[in-house]
Amino acid sequence: MKVTGEMSIGRVSRFGTAGNIKAFDPRLGTEIEPSFGIATLNDVDEACTLALQAFESYRHTSPETRGAFLIRAADNLLALGDRLYERAVSETGLTVERIKGETARTAAQMKMFADVVRHGRWRHATIDSSDPARRPVPKADLRMQKIPLGPVAVFGASNFPILYSVAGGDTASALAAGCPVVVKAHGSHLGTSELVGKAIQAAVEECNLHEGVFSLLIGHGNAVGEALVDHPAIRAVGFTGSESGGMALVRRGAARPVPIPVFAEMTSVNPNFVLPGALRTRAPDIAAHFVERMTAGVGQMCLKPGMIVAIDGVGFEQLRGALAGTLSAVRAETMLSRGIYDNFNREAKRSREGKTSVSIAKGTAPKGRLEGQSEIFEVDAAEVLAAPELAGEMFGPAAVLIRCESEDQLIELTASLRGQLTMALHMESTDLDLARRLIPVLESKTNRILANKFSNTVEIGYATVHGGPYPATSDSRFTSVGATAIERFLRPICYENLPPELLPPALQDNNPLSLWRVRDGELERR
CATH class of the missing domain: 3.40.605.10 (Aldehyde Dehydrogenase; Chain A, domain 1)
Incomplete structure (x- = not known):
């Protein structure tokens, strides 16, 4: 062809x-x-x-x-x-x-x-059987299925x-x-x-x-x-x-x-929250995997992890150093288009100019046209709360490390974020109490919560969810x-008291399509 x-x-x-x-x-x-x-x-x-x-x-x-x-x-x-x-x-x-x-x-x-x-x-085929003897009002025969919207x-x-x-x-x-x-x-x-x-x-x-x-x-x-x-x-x-x-x-x-x-x-930044137990025990490993996933495909993926958040304390400097050390070896690579390349550099410039923003590491310098140079910025949570644009998406190989002062500030920061496709918790058993506080906030911000993994891939299956609150x-x-x-691309339609001859196949009593259906509130085997 x-x-x-x-x-x-x-x-x-x-x-x-x-x-x-x-x-x-x-x-x-x-x-x-x-x-x-x-x-x-x-x-x-x-x-x-x-x-x-x-x-x-x-x-x-x-x-x-x-x-x-x-x-x-x-x-x-x-x-x-x-x-x-x-x-x-x-x-x-x-x-x-x-x-x-x-x-x-x-x-x-x-x-x-x-x-x-x-x-x-x-089709969500559903049947509520009629009951003419019901009093004071007879019960109608109701049958529902979903049909396509159109082109x-x-x-x-x-x-x-x-x-x-x-x-x-x-x-x-x-x-x-x-x-x-x-x-x-x-x-x-x-x-x-x-x-x-x-x-x-x-x-x-x-x-x-x-x-x-x-x-x-x-x-x-x-x-x-x-x-x-x-x-x-x-x-x-x-x-x-x-x-x-x-x-x-x-x-x-x-x-x-x-x-x-x-x-x-x-748009989505797909934040990763490194809770204190994981920060103490696994900071270098988390940093290495974060950089790997952040720079995959030159950072041009909707599920790219673009934010890593942790509370200042034992392990934070180790996390920071490991992020910097790993990123410094990442080679600049060609981005998809001139428009994406230009937008990425504008977004990185925005992050670079925050009052407390510090560029903690860059990848190798570009050698060819339209090559995106990897970079990680660090910024205090207080400034992100005051200037939410610092938590915005950088569509390309860049990310932000946010330093929180306390668990309460971590919760406050999370609540301030915009809607996301994914949010990930990196945690140990000692972090369960903080995780319990965080999860209701995460549920209000995303449709997919991960634990101890990164989110730049999505399994295509029956339980898959790839969506989230605005602006995701x-x-x-x-x-x-x-x-x-x-x-x-479907809408529900209900048929009330239709004669059998007019019912669509999905709702006929003999179930010619052999569907799983709900009849009178109970799952009906095909």
Whole structure:
């Protein structure tokens, strides 16, 4: 499969006519052939209209058909092999091992959603039986299931060219829910997006689905994205990116004549709290692992640990020294794009200029273009409480060490933090009392709490939660990774006193889909 610069609108591959754009190799500082055609507003309208036309047939596909489609898309993705890996490496500067790992995880995620579809628990099929003899008012027959919202717009992420992009969790969960998808490719990996988009496009055709089930658009600037969110056929949006970008889409979705939800994953520092027992006994080990995870992928991961917090006392200077010693050997590496590189340096400058901020260590000096130099700053908790921006995200290989005076100040600092994707406790058995005080505060700030581990990876499974209170996400009730990510693109519908002939299969008495259901408050085995 060759990169042509074309987008996919239904079954048609087309070169956009609203202008040209090329991908960029951040290692070499050069543009990559070929040129990509930018979508017109008519292209956006055509893709969204096709998606709406596909919705009725696609949402009624059988579990077997929809599951087979997701598996075929996953297999097509894997079959791209070296063509995909080479293109993604050239567009991102990431290693081939990283790209291979992302591709395997993306395919596994799609296949997991195939199982989710087939199991059918996402429907939440529930039956309350009628009781005509009940007095004083007869009890009605009530039956509820969840159904898909409609076509979904997905915005590819910059930092995960496969796993959070064209075939990522937003797309996979929306397709699993029965929603056609229109993706806007991210400008940082256009060729990668085209290859993955063609793999899904081929799966649509191979499974004899309506062509509007999937489309991929190329945009530059805001015009295509804004037109996608505004289009009346679009019923929800999935986004991974900056807080400013995410909230602009949230506001735009809310301002439509018919408002729609925008599920945006945005910003997180992922604090690590080193409690006194762990600080006394494991400071060097914790520091070494913190630096390793903080600098992985040049710090350009949504789960990068970007803050480490401890109470001044036995072990603090050892922690500080170990962080500095470990970081000083870290080599500067190429960042994903000029924009990310420039933003990182602005964010690091902000941290460097705090009144009590001290740069305790830097990695090796950059030698090439767009290389991010690792750095750790130290700042007193009192200043962070007075200037909360010092606890903000630095998207890149930098972090902050916060020194607290007491347990009470540690609790106060934690309560002052913004919403996070994750928070981690490093603790020993002697720290249980402090941990008990901290956990209720952590629960108010994050959707994922870890103990004695770091958070720059997320397991893709049934219990996975990848979300959190604002500004980690725009809606803390949902996850963007894991089986329950499908919930974002569903809504409940209740049928009251419908005759059996009109009931959907999931709610018929003979249970033709063999679902696990709740009947009269009890779990009913299929």
